[in-house]
Amino acid sequence: MNYLYVLIPLFILILLYLICIKPSSHGKQKCTPLMGWFYAHRGLHENASPFNSPENSLEAFKRAINSGYGIELDVQLTKDKKVVVFHDDNLSRICGIDKAISDFTYDELRQFRLLSSNCIIPLFNDVLQLINGKVPLIVEIKAPSKADEISIYTVKILDTYKGIYCIESFNPLSVAWFCKNRPDIIRGQLCDKFWNFPEYRGKLLYLILQNMMFNIIAKPHFIAFNIKNKNSIPYRIIKFLYKPCTVAWAVRSDDDYINNKDEFDLIIFENIQPGVTK
Template sequence: MLKKFVRTMAYIGGIVTGFYLFASAPGIHKKKKWQHLTGWDYAHRGLYDNEHGIPENSMAAFRRAVDKGYGIELDVHLTADNQLVVFHDDTLTRMCGMNKKISSFLYSDLMQLRLLGTEEGIPLFKDVLELIDGKVPLIIELKVDGSNQNLLCPLVWQLLSRYKGDYCIESFHPFVLQWFKRHEPQVVRGQLSCNFFKENPHCDIVLFLMSNLMTNFFTHPDFIAYKYLDLDNPAVIYNRKLFHIMTVVWTIPGKPTYDRFKNKVDVMIFEGFEP
């Protein structure tokens, strides 16, 4: 009886392990697809300084990053009138003092707002692309609101298809990656994630799948962008060691941490200091 139980448990364990490995496998990718994005350090939301009048995701922060030769990570949202704006949070609370979702605003209304009381406003994505103009590479995070990825992604691609600089896209939402895999597979795409349970431990199958990169089997990301504190996740180790996938880490908070990871990952996104 005991032997039968042990065999059954081993069989179940093998199935679970096999599914885990299958689901988190990113597929095979050639390094030449993304190697032009390495060799740069990327300023998180631009080279911002919220305390000294250079807000995150502002034209001033992007201009400063370009001037100092840093790549840029930025975030793109869709407004109520289908305009692409560069802004991180889902709501305007932290940056503009209004407890409303950015997706509920027309861009003409957003134009009246200012970031953290400065002269800087919420920029259009197209204006940011014109400012950067290929001078430095971009990591573009797409922010999905509800299920708007099938509108967000093609609108983003309309602009990127005419952009001459180097860039990649990333998202926590696997359907963004799936859209680009299906429609524009030449675009370098990355799966954003972290160990969600470190900050909010509870039973959640979606967060379990996301933490363990278990949507990779149908999105086949070219890279993973993972929180630097969580690189001991087995799925991350599996992706890096077996598939040698490009690894982006976020968000490096200081020079000692930067030095620790410098030769261990492909790309680092930093904030609050200059490497």
């Protein structure tokens, strides 16, 4: 009977884990408006010479719209609490300035150019005016801290927008904010095998994140997962047991597309142009 002292606690732990990782029960149904589109990662961009349409620029978004693609983009806050569209926490890679977006007001950011183009960091408002409901939108909320703050500012702007959209974030506290305060908005949890990265390896928080145990508070309608790590055990368990809507990021080659088009419900892509479906 001694083995029961091991099996019973193990069973309880497994049961608790399965409860923690359960996403929304209505994810597939909720995500129906997003279906049937391919999503251009940071717009249909070209981060190479002649830099006419760098990532997360109005030009990249225009190209995506004209090509019939949905759009994935990133939002974060400036020093003066303007919501701008920009991916990195630091300006170094795109603007050549080794400082954070949050170190500058928007008027100050307007001085910088994206790569070697004439494009500036756009306001989220301006991007929404450009898209104007022509294609669906995946809004990634960049919330390394103050998840409530960026979520509140973002949703105030989205409430004036009439097109189809959803939000997603790596920070489950941001997704949980939408679950609690705006359950009407489609929400997704971004995830990866964080312990593959040296800066996250060995940290308990990132072990919990990569095992998606915050789903218990975020209740995401979809799971957006790095295609390189799609065979990870947590993702496979969730997909098998709960059958949520799944989003692939980022498909960057024809081989990636062929290997993942039947695995995921939605595809976020770059560097290729998959067939237009709308």
